[in-house]
Amino acid sequence: MYVAVKGGETAIRNAHALLAEARRGDPAVPEIGIDQIREQLALAVDRVMAEGSLFDRDLAALALKQARGDTIEAIFLLRALRTTLPRFGAALPVDTATMTLRRRISATFKDLPGGQLLGPTFDYTHRLLDPALATQTPAAPAPAAKATPKVSAKAASKAAGKAAPKPPMGETSTPAAPVPRVTDLLGDEKLIEPAPADTGAEPPDLTRTPLAFPADRATRLQNLARGDEGFLLALGYSTQRGYARTHPFVGEIRIGEVEVELFVEELGFAVPLGAVSVTECQMVNQFHGTAEAPPQFTRGYGLVFGQSERKAMSMALVDRAMRWEELGETLSAPAQDAEFVLSHSDNVQSTGFVEHLKLPHYVDFQAELGLVRLMRGAHAAASDALQDGDPE
Amino acid sequence: MTSAEDPVQRRKALMQVLARADQAELEAAIDRFTPLPPLREPRPAETGLVMVRGRIGGDGAPFNLGEATVTRAAVQLNDVTGVSYLLGRAPERARAAAILDALWQDPAAQPVVEEALAPVRRRLAEAAAEAAAKVEATRVNFFTMARGED
Incomplete structure (x- = not known):
């Protein structure tokens, strides 16, 4: 202590x-x-x-x-x-279908509607250190597509809120045409399970109510979204190596900006606050069927602030692994164990408890020291007594 | 009523631009109305948090993703209350945005506000189009290779 x-x-x-x-x-x-x-x-x-x-x-x-x-x-x-700032409220859930895309890839469909956009990725680089970056040489600008692509017009009108060339008074707020999710395409044929329906219930909030078990999926996802990337990466990797295999495919990863809207009581409508960048991963996992339900792919979901597909993918793998009970699987590995995963995913908590060990524990240790001395004394006395008794 | 006529939709479109405009752009727009009528500040600019939510699977039940800093302000100009809420810690921007929201609600001033914000809209649209064109240049078509197993 x-x-x-x-x-x-x-x-x-x-x-x-x-x-x-x-x-x-x-x-x-x-x-x-x-x-x-x-x-x-x-x-x-x-x-x-x-x-x-x-x-x-x-x-x-x-x-x-x-x-x-x-x-x-x-x-x-x-x-x-x-902890020093007041909470104004909770925003409406962001709609990732209307994301202004910076990157969008799928490992399951080569030609999916909306196509694949590599964006600013480390993928396909050779991982050779670039000595030019050690100098102050300005980078060449990235090439831009010549033809005005559909995506760009949509993105432009979305970011501006209105179509810029039109006269101001006649403008309308045209929402970007959504790019369908891979899961929607599979869902149309019922080949994949639907996402749990929105019942209108307020999701639990870990910043208000401490973690308790069993934790529902919304709580688990909030915990994973703020969980340590390294910890979740290792757990996700463990599922691939056979500790609760889920047979994952990256249905889709998309990175970009989503508009955040806050319903403001005094105004009576949802106010657009600006956009945040997020990374979303739709993991398509091993199918599943019962006597009643025909086989369907199952899902894991990852959503993270900023550009971090490693984290979003790890999150989706661990989310899927923790759903073992709901999907009638057996508990066999750490990544499935929600109590283990969620209790150790937070690196601020983890570092707090690990690093507190370096703070003064003098009294505690003095007590242990006294105890060890006492026991050693008793041990020595017992050995002496044994030796003294030996000749007999 | 179409969204073009819907006053709420139009005010939301205004707020979307105000939330993205920088301090100089907002001030340049306000400058068109100098001298401003007497200004009251029922709610001086204040920074706080908004919980950002996602949906399970992208389209399912909501969950809490994490918070974002938000600055809000409310001002009164000639008994009209202007309100602003925008991402980030930006008291001056929030105050300026609230002033423009108040001005915009006056039918006579509205076209002037819209006109003053036209360059902002243009800048945002150009930046978005440029970013999108650069992303578009990374559009990829993978070919599946025959594996030659025959």
Whole structure:
């Protein structure tokens, strides 16, 4: 047990001053700006937002700078900050079908409606370090498609809220034509299970009500969405290696921006707040049928703030694995065990408990030390007694 | 009533632009109305959180994805209340957006607000079109190779 200690104020103050100096590094090197972190280390920023469970690029970039690039420390900073802000309400659920796409791929259908867009991906790179990036050479602009594609017109009118060339007064807010999800295509033929229906019930919120078991799917997904990427990646990988196999296919991954709307009582309508970027993964898993229901593919779902398909895919794998009971499978592996997964997925909780071990435990340890000395004394006395008795 | 005439839809379209405009753009739009009528601030700009939700499977029951910072403000101009809610921590932008929302509700001022925001709409549309064209250039058609097993 950790016991409070007194004193050490000067040393602690000096340690923090030293930390600030170490954070700055060599003063001869220009200081990094929040805007540089936000723009050039965007995926680190995205991860801090996802696991910090707070969408704010500037704050996440600031947290990364303050944490000297330590992701979990930065996530901790964001989580701490959010406790100081009032909650205005809950937004309407985002509609990922109307996403302004930056990337969209499917591993199940080569020619799906809407097509495949690689977007800014590391896929198909050779993973060779690029010495040009060590210099200040400006990057060549990315090529743009010449023909005005349908997607771009839709995206343009969506982002602008209205069709720009029309005169202002006559404009209408034209929502982007949705790009169908792969699961919709399979769902039309009933080849895949439908998503659980919206009953109008408020989803449980882990930031208000502590985690309890059994946890429903909405709770599990909220936990996974803010869970540690590394932990979920390892668990997802374990299902592929045979610890609760689910035979997954990436039905679809899409990355892009979705509009967030908040219903405001005083106005009586849902106010558009702007767009957040998200990554969505639809995992299509092993089929399933019973005497009553014909075979159907099953699903796992991943949705994460920012661009992080590794996390969204891992989330979808673990979501599917945890559905074992509902789908009549047997519990055989850690990834299926909701209590194990959800209790250990949060890296702020995990780091808090692991790292508290380094705080003063002097009293605790003194008690253990006394106990070990006592037992050693008793052990020595017993051996002596045994030896003394030996000749007899 | 079509969405073009629906006042709520039109106000939402305005708010969509206001939420994306930068400080200089909002101020440039307000400048057209100087001097502003007396302004009251029943709710000075305030930053808080909104819980962003997704749906299970994309189209099913909702779940909580995570929060986002939001700044809101309310102002009163000639007894008309202008309201703004926008993503991020941006008190000045929220206040300016609320002023423009109030001005826009005055039928006489509305065309001027719309006209003042036209460059913003154009910038947003151009940026979106450019981004989309670059993504479009990455559209891929994979070919399935014959495996030559015969």
